[in-house]
Amino acid sequence: MSSFVDLRSDTVTRPTPAMRKAMAEAEVGDDGYGEDPTVNELEATFAERVGMEAALFVPSGTMANQVALRVLAPAGTAVLAGRRAHLIAYENGAGARNSQAQLTPLDDEDGRLDPAAVVRARAGSAHHLPSVGLLAVENTHMASGGRVVLPEAMAALLAAAGDLPLYVDGARIFNAEISTGIPVARLVSGATAMMACLSKGLGAPVGSVLAGSGEFIDRARVERHRLGGSMRQAGVVAAAGLVGLRTMVERLADDHARARRLAEAVAERWPGCGLVPDAVATNCVVFEHPDTDGLLEHLRSGGVLGGTIALGVMRLMTHHDVDDAGLERAIATLSNAP
Numbered sequence: 001m002s003s004f005v006d007l008r009s010d011t012v013t014r015p016t017p018a019m020r021k022a023m024a025e026a027e028v029g030d031d032g033y034g035e036d037p038t039v040n041e042l043e044a045t046f047a048e049r050v051g052m053e054a055a056l057f058v059p060s061g062t063m064a065n066q067v068a069l070r071v072l073a074p075a076g077t078a079v080l081a082g083r084r085a086h087l088i089a090y091e092n093g094a095g096a097r098n099s100q101a102q103l104t105p106l107d108d109e110d111g112r113l114d115p116a117a118v119v120r121a122r123a124g125s126a127h128h129l130p131s132v133g134l135l136a137v138e139n140t141h142m143a144s145g146g147r148v149v150l151p152e153a154m155a156a157l158l159a160a161a162g163d164l165p166l167y168v169d170g171a172r173i174f175n176a177e178i179s180t181g182i183p184v185a186r187l188v189s190g191a192t193a194m195m196a197c198l199s200k201g202l203g204a205p206v207g208s209v210l211a212g213s214g215e216f217i218d219r220a221r222v223e224r225h226r227l228g229g230s231m232r233q234a235g236v237v238a239a240a241g242l243v244g245l246r247t248m249v250e251r252l253a254d255d256h257a258r259a260r261r262l263a264e265a266v267a268e269r270w271p272g273c274g275l276v277p278d279a280v281a282t283n284c285v286v287f288e289h290p291d292t293d294g295l296l297e298h299l300r301s302g303g304v305l306g307g308t309i310a311l312g313v314m315r316l317m318t319h320h321d322v323d324d325a326g327l328e329r330a331i332a333t334l335s336n337a338p
């Protein structure tokens with residue numbers, strides 16, 4: 001796939017030379033005994049960076065979400081999240097399978113959840129509806145084109161949630177930080193727990209990190225084990241994550257600028273596709289197209305790979321492995337699409 005401009009996802013990035021070096025040189029131990037110094041360093045660095053007490057390295061963003069559900073949402077309770085949130089739409093029903101969660105979709109137009117909908121859902125148990133165990137917020141919100149959930153919106157959701165735990169799926173929360181200049185610690189302030197992925201825009205080959213209170217992380221460690229996600233000499237991959245965290249955050253601004261240019265080209269070619277380029281503030285371009293198969297084939301013939309996230313919905317994502325030359329190729333191919 002390396003000769004293609006690969007816009008299918010920001011997960012396609014390959015580790016940088018600095019990551020490979022750090023991986024080769026990583027000090028390791030058995031993380032099952034808490035003895036991997038590089039994993040411990042990653043967890044401590046991440047917790048401090050996001051303003052939480054403790055953190056846990058997990059193999060994937062999906063596992064971070066699943067562990068959080070198992071710790072925070074009692075079996076059989078409703079888990080409120082956007083109807084297009086990864087937790088609801090893109091984990092193969094894992095919340096139901098692993099946590100007996102009643103995944104309860106809320107409207108997430110423009111990536112926003114309505115606090116009034118949260119209040120209504122919480123009141124439901126007095127009216128024959130399931131009691132609510134958890135509210136999950138995705139920031140950035142992928143399916144709406146990487147929209148950022150700002151602190152004011154979070155504050156309103158926290159107020160609506162009351163004593164309900166609030167979890168942030170922050171797979172791309174560092175994109176939110178770079179786009180707004182608001183530190184992650186402020187973006188997640190008040191949340192019970194959060195996670196971020198190292199394997200997306202930050203370019204690491206593997207891994208996500210979950211963060212919360214010390215007690216939350218103790219319980220999360222047990223649930224990670226139950227799901228088969230405990231690792232041994234995981235410092236080899238944690239080392240790449242540390243490089244990502246320390247050196248790959250600032251550069252996300254380049255991905256955002258390229259995504260904006262891509263969005264402008266899309267909106268110019270298909271003015272009715274529902275895409276507002278000015279609203280593309282991070283690295284994700286989502287738009288409607290009546291013939292996504294045909295468009296994907298056209299892109300492929302021009303050396304460009306794209307993807308879909310629903311019937312008739314295209315997604316193009318910028319990342320570290322797409323440079324200006326690649327972007328120009330993508331724009332030219334999009335612009336001459338039939």
Ligand SMILES: Cc1ncc(COP(=O)(O)O)c(C=O)c1O
Nearest residue numbers: 060061062063086138142169171
């Ligand atoms: C918002 C969001 N959350 C979670 C995940 C899951 O991450 P992973 O692919 O590492 O399981 C993704 C993956 O794309 C995502 O977009």
